Amino acid sequence: MKTMTCKQLGGACDTEFHANTFEEIAEMSKKHGMEMFQNSDFAHLRAMNEMKELMKAPGAMNEWFENRRKEFNALTENE
Numbered sequence: 147m148k149t150m151t152c153k154q155l156g157g158a159c160d161t162e163f164h165a166n167t168f169e170e171i172a173e174m175s176k177k178h179g180m181e182m183f184q185n186s187d188f189a190h191l192r193a194m195n196e197m198k199e200l201m202k203a204p205g206a207m208n209e210w211f212e213n214r215r216k217e218f219n220a221l222t223e224n225e
């Protein structure tokens with residue numbers, strides 16, 4: 147298992163996600179983000195807007211994901 151925080155995944159808090167694959171952790175972070183969005187959490191709404199702006203550039207989404215994936219792969223496993 148590896149650990150990444152909401153912040154590391156483009157979010158706004160220190161909530162930790164634990165998963166074996168990047169796909170899993172990305173999915174967890176997405177769900178968490180949607181919950182925060184439904185709760186109208188200001189910090190997360192702002193982070194999402196920043197992300198949306200960033201994603202307007204062509205290829206930015208893929209690049210962002212690849213960079214997060216590299217970070218994830220570079221992490222050391224924890225039990």
Ligand SMILES: [Zn+2]
Pocket residue numbers: 152153157158159160161178182190
């Ligand atoms: Zn969060």
